[in-house]
Amino acid sequence: MTSAATLDAAGPAGSGPGSTGELVFSAWSAVSPFGTGAEAYSAGLRSATSAVGALDPEAYPGPYERAGLVDGFSAAAALGKKGTRTMDRVTALAVSTVGELLERCGSSLLERPERVGLVLGTGSGSVQSIMDFTRDSLTGDRPYLVDPARFPNTVMNRAAGQSAIWHGIKGPNTTIAGGWLTGLLALGYAARLHRGGHCDRVLCGAAEEFSVQRAWLEWHAAEEAARPPLGEGGAAWLLEPGDEARAAGREPLARLLTTRFRAYHRPQDAGPALTECVRGALAEAGVSGGAVRLVAPLGAPGEEYAVLRALPAGSDPEWIRCRPLLGDASAAATGFQLAAVLAAAGDGRPAAGELSLVTGIDRDGTVGCAVLAR
Amino acid sequence: MNSEHRTPRRVVITGLGVVTSIGTGAAEFLSGLRTGRSGVKPITSFDTAGYAHANGCEIDDFDPAEWIENIDPDELGRASQFSVAAARMAVTDAGMEHEELRRRRVLVSVGTTDGESHDLDTLMGRQLEAGPESLDPGVARRSAAGLLSSSVVRELELTDVEAVTIPTACAAGNYAIGSGYDAIRAGEVEAALSGGADAVCRKTFTGFYRLGTIAPEVSQPFDTDRKGILTGEGAGILFMESLDSALARGARIYAEVLGYGLNCDAHHAVAPDRDSLAACIEVAHRNAGVKPGDIDFISAHGTGTKANDVTEAGAIRQVFPDPPPTVSVKSMLGHTMGAASALASAACALSITEGFIPPTINHRQTDPECGLDPVPNEARTADVRIVQNNALAFAGNNAVLILGRYEGPEPVGSAGRPAAGQGAA
Numbered sequence: 071m072t073s074a075a076t077l078d079a080a081g082p083a084g085s086g087p088g089s090t091g092e093l094v095f096s097a098w099s100a101v102s103p104f105g106t107g108a109e110a111y112s113a114g115l116r117s118a119t120s121a122v123g124a125l126d127p128e129a130y131p132g133p134y135e136r137a138g139l140v141d142g143f144s145a146a147a148a149l150g151k152k153g154t155r156t157m158d159r160v161t162a163l164a165v166s167t168v169g170e171l172l173e174r175c176g177s178s179l180l181e182r183p184e185r186v187g188l189v190l191g192t193g194s195g196s197v198q199s200i201m202d203f204t205r206d207s208l209t210g211d212r213p214y215l216v217d218p219a220r221f222p223n224t225v226m227n228r229a230a231g232q233s234a235i236w237h238g239i240k241g242p243n244t245t246i247a248g249g250w251l252t253g254l255l256a257l258g259y260a261a262r263l264h265r266g267g268h269c270d271r272v273l274c275g276a277a278e279e280f281s282v283q284r285a286w287l288e289w290h291a292a293e294e295a296a297r298p299p300l301g302e303g304g305a306a307w308l309l310e311p312g313d314e315a316r317a318a319g320r321e322p323l324a325r326l327l328t329t330r331f332r333a334y335h336r337p338q339d340a341g342p343a344l345t346e347c348v349r350g351a352l353a354e355a356g357v358s359g360g361a362v363r364l365v366a367p368l369g370a371p372g373e374e375y376a377v378l379r380a381l382p383a384g385s386d387p388e389w390i391r392c393r394p395l396l397g398d399a400s401a402a403a404t405g406f407q408l409a410a411v412l413a414a415a416g417d418g419r420p421a422a423g424e425l426s427l428v429t430g431i432d433r434d435g436t437v438g439c440a441v442l443a444r
Numbered sequence: 445m446n447s448e449h450r451t452p453r454r455v456v457i458t459g460l461g462v463v464t465s466i467g468t469g470a471a472e473f474l475s476g477l478r479t480g481r482s483g484v485k486p487i488t489s490f491d492t493a494g495y496a497h498a499n500g501c502e503i504d505d506f507d508p509a510e511w512i513e514n515i516d517p518d519e520l521g522r523a524s525q526f527s528v529a530a531a532r533m534a535v536t537d538a539g540m541e542h543e544e545l546r547r548r549r550v551l552v553s554v555g556t557t558d559g560e561s562h563d564l565d566t567l568m569g570r571q572l573e574a575g576p577e578s579l580d581p582g583v584a585r586r587s588a589a590g591l592l593s594s595s596v597v598r599e600l601e602l603t604d605v606e607a608v609t610i611p612t613a614c615a616a617g618n619y620a621i622g623s624g625y626d627a628i629r630a631g632e633v634e635a636a637l638s639g640g641a642d643a644v645c646r647k648t649f650t651g652f653y654r655l656g657t658i659a660p661e662v663s664q665p666f667d668t669d670r671k672g673i674l675t676g677e678g679a680g681i682l683f684m685e686s687l688d689s690a691l692a693r694g695a696r697i698y699a700e701v702l703g704y705g706l707n708c709d710a711h712h713a714v715a716p717d718r719d720s721l722a723a724c725i726e727v728a729h730r731n732a733g734v735k736p737g738d739i740d741f742i743s744a745h746g747t748g749t750k751a752n753d754v755t756e757a758g759a760i761r762q763v764f765p766d767p768p769p770t771v772s773v774k775s776m777l778g779h780t781m782g783a784a785s786a787l788a789s790a791a792c793a794l795s796i797t798e799g800f801i802p803p804t805i806n807h808r809q810t811d812p813e814c815g816l817d818p819v820p821n822e823a824r825t826a827d828v829r830i831v832q833n834n835a836l837a838f839a840g841n842n843a844v845l846i847l848g849r850y851e852g853p854e855p856v857g858s859a860g861r862p863a864a865g866q867g868a869a
Binding site: 132184200203204205207209213214218222224225226227230232234239240242246247255258259282287290335434435436438 | 495557559560561567569571576579585588591595603604606608609611613619629632647648651653705707709712713723837839
């Protein structure tokens with residue numbers, strides 16, 4: 071639903087040229103189990119060696135024995151001691167990821183901070199922070215003797231809001247949630263925000279933390295047969311009009327053609343819904359499925375078959391499968407997949423003019439995809 | 445590349461779904477707003493022993509089975525029950541046939557502060573009693589924030605749909621409505637169900653209590669004696685479509701969405717910023733093509749805390765040389781968090797249709813530091829053409845929405861939109 075159509079009118083607050091023209095991805099970064107920064111992420115994908123490892127049962131008692139953790143990551147280690155005493159893990163991952171991205175964008179990006187948007191997907195925020203706060207209320211001498219400095223961590227816009235505060239980003243600041251599709255939904259929302267003229271460029275991404283509490287909730291919520299190791303981290307990218315990217319010295323890595331979403335109402339309809347979704351997206355973008363050379367799927371059952379059904383017979387795209395390498399990163403999962411496509415673009419894949427897809431099937435009845443062109 | 449140019453569509457509100465402590469359904473809600481009904485009562489959804497005071501604005505007569513047809517209500521957390529019920533109400537209120545809606549491309553965007561934190565409270569209670577191994581899988585599954593929007597899709601059996609939950613805290617309703625507006629305006633979708641939902645929970649009550657911002661008895665926005673917020677709950681979902689679509693089906697039009705503005709203070713985790721809010725109001729005016737003098741009343745964020753009300757009033761006076769009446773429906777509904785600005789938008793739409801300004805109740809003496817006319821205690825009959833709805837959130841997330849009366853082909857703003865794009869009707 072985010073095809074590159076533009077509005078005739080300058081659009082709301084049409085003070086900048088940003089509200090017309092197609093959007094490109096002109097920078098990206100990630101903080102992931104592969105390490106901190108885009109290079110570490112690209113290298114991890116190239117090596118195709120899983121970053122999922124054994125969990126320390128002392129530090130992470132819980133139902134999972136393995137997970138994809140950002141090794142050695144803590145708020146203080148990544149961001150310094152100042153201002154991080156009560157910062158929770160997902161917030162720190164978000165602030166760090168956005169910081170890594172800003173570094174790659176160059177210092178001029180925030181010259182007009184009120185015209186730069188930030189759209190961040192974080193699922194239910196930090197369920198660890200939320201439930202710890204409730205625990206303190208239930209177990210303290212008085213139910214209100216909780217740490218007030220930790221209250222903001224329990225509100226789900228904390229990670230996006232704190233990223234804006236930390237880095238001085240004053241444009242629209244939006245938090246997005248939608249299960250595994252969160253990263254794709256954030257991308258769609260960000261493109262719409264830009265097209266509506268609400269910002270000149272938009273930083274967009276998704277973050278998720280590993281915590282004991284999240285692990286227990288995921289364990290109970292998942293079907294028994296579907297409990298892959300969990301992952302965590304953040305991925306973020308810059309969306310801006312192509313001409314502006316070039317003017318700022320940022321070479322576009324890929325163009326965003328469209329995002330598209332659909333729903334299914336019986337488990338057996340999930341695959342067909344995704345097939346329909348991909349077909350619709352390609353049609354809306356006015357491109358041929360024959361040009362699809364790269365696909366980064368979520369890793370849901372039947373997903374790859376559903377994607378192939380939407381492409382011409384004999385299509386043989388390259389698959390980048392993030393989940394086996396990084397674990398199930400929940401709200402960050404489709405964000406990691408997008409970052410993987412951008413990493414491949416940085417390596418020159420696919421060739422100019424060819425297409426990449428990012429896809430997902432959520433267990434709550436929704437599917438989605440994004441179409442990117444080199 | 446497909447980069448055709450499209451004429452922006454005008455966007456109208458044709459259906460309201462509201463679940464509130466002063467009435468469920470547009471008619472009951474309207475009657476509550478007109479008569480200045482109060483939703484305050486002692487909180488019962490969690491054990492309040494140990495708090496010196498624990499009033500709130502809960503909904504004590506909500507039966508999800510009365511509204512939800514296709515989902516077992518036990519599969520939904522309380523906030524999702526509210527959002528699903530409100531969405532179904534909005535579709536019915538719009539006179540939109542379900543089969544017709546299923547043929548359209550739809551955006552469902554639901555804002556929230558806490559998602560299903562009421563369930564997370566419950567899960568923590570269980571965990572303390574019996575250990576994390578014993579958590580109820582059904583409650584764990586339904587506790588995800590994404591379900592506030594995807595459950596609407598499931599209930600209405602939509603297929604060509606994008607479902608997004610927007611947890612931008614206490615301004616989330618306006619964010620969600622704004623995104624629905626953008627999507628229809630650009631012709632990306634043919635209908636939007638947009639608003640917000642939240643349920644009262646221990647976690648958030650406790651947080652505000654600890655900050656000293658929970659009022660002992662009632663919410664008194666802009667009053668000299670105001671003592672804070674009361675946590676409330678509910679959902680407000682607007683059915684929006686293009687003006688063309690509404691006219692073609694002969695739908696009743698409550699109001700036109702003229703535009704909105706967003707910005708971020710990027711300054712403080714909880715304290716609002718006057719200058720930044722003023723800037724957001726100016727952005728909203730510019731986007732909507734209106735001037736301060738066009739605004740007939742402001743539906744304020746108006747939480748009733750010392751800090752919010754004086755900061756918000758300051759921002760309003762900064763933009764408006766002569767501020768219009770400025771009311772807070774939170775005096776009646778409590779602070780319904782992510783639902784707050786969605787319910788306030790519904791109230792604004794009804795004010796425009798019915799020609800009145802809702803009151804700020806529990807009002808004795810206006811704080812001279814605020815210096816606004818809060819329409820104390822009794823609704824006021826008024827010719828309402830253009831309304832501004834403010835929303836602020838933790839982390840300095842501001843969102844200001846402008847609604848106008850639909851009066852025929854020309855939009856009602858005085859400043860006018862860019863010349864292109866007016867020909868939709």
